[in-house]
Amino acid sequence: MLGQMFSLKEFEQTRTALRDKVRVTPLLFSDALSTRTGQQVYLKAENFQRTHSFKIRAAYGGLLAKLAEARQHGVVTGSSGNFAQAIAYVGQELGVRVTVVMLERSAPNKVEAARRYGAEIVFCENDFAVRTATVERLSREQGKAIVPSFDGEGTIRGNGTLGFELLEQLPAAEVVLVPVSGGGLVAGVSAVLKQSSWRGRIYGVQPEVNPSLKVSLERGEPTTVPNAATVADGLVANRPGKLTFALAQQYVDDVLLVSEEEIVEATVRLLEEEKLVVEPSGAASVAALVRYFAGKQPAQKVVAVLSGGNAELGRLTDMVKEHRRQQTAAPVRS
């Protein structure tokens, strides 16, 4: 069943539908990271995507799959932030009313951006089960179509467009690193790559404090881990979806975990060395590159997906200061 729903042909149709809707983002060779890790490092810069995260791919794929329904009564979805902005943006473009249910602790810059794109925001308790229940209630009561932020057919197929871009930009890539929350991005990208003629490995990346996909793959079924706060505020889904889990089981090689400090360090270095504004969630892939691939021989072509750039400036500044303070306090490493 999964096979047909997510065949390469289905992904190709979605890619055609999304041409000119999502931006083909640059794949940037990184001199600094290549030197530091001894690998050939490429950065897939989704921070330059429309609404500054890959979520526009998910939102377009998800909304187009339900367009008839959505045009009648609007759509409702739950999101920790970037999906909210993306679905609001796409809704505005397609003339669809958008309601987003958000956790009370959601980053203020992301809430504001979703409002700016015209979405109505409904806040709920800081618990994913409550958020899901709220989305379902609004759909039941108001007839709104639900567009899932990660566990939907159209959503995942939309994310697959990034896989096609990688096949065109660097078919010889040997390793691809993808930040994971609910697993929609890694599901879509891995399904495209592994069903094509590509012969590399693809890894999901999660914060150590929220290893939901890692634990689920180990147990062999979608598993809920405790809610945890992380500096990577987009990587907080504490359970993978049914579809994303099944696809990850089939196509993802493994999930690599990174610490909070490693995520902060990667975020600051991307800013300082690459002049790239990347949010901590999007820098998790670089943290995994440094932790798991630095010094490995032979050198490989590694792609780190920078999944988003919606960092809050105040928090970014604090991270830079804190990082500087630690560097001057610590003895110089050679």
Ligand SMILES: *Cc1c(COP(=O)(O)O)cnc(C)c1O
């Ligand atoms: C949503 C998001 C992710 C994770 O996406 P999933 O499809 O839920 O795994 C990673 N990075 C950023 C910046 C995001 O906004």
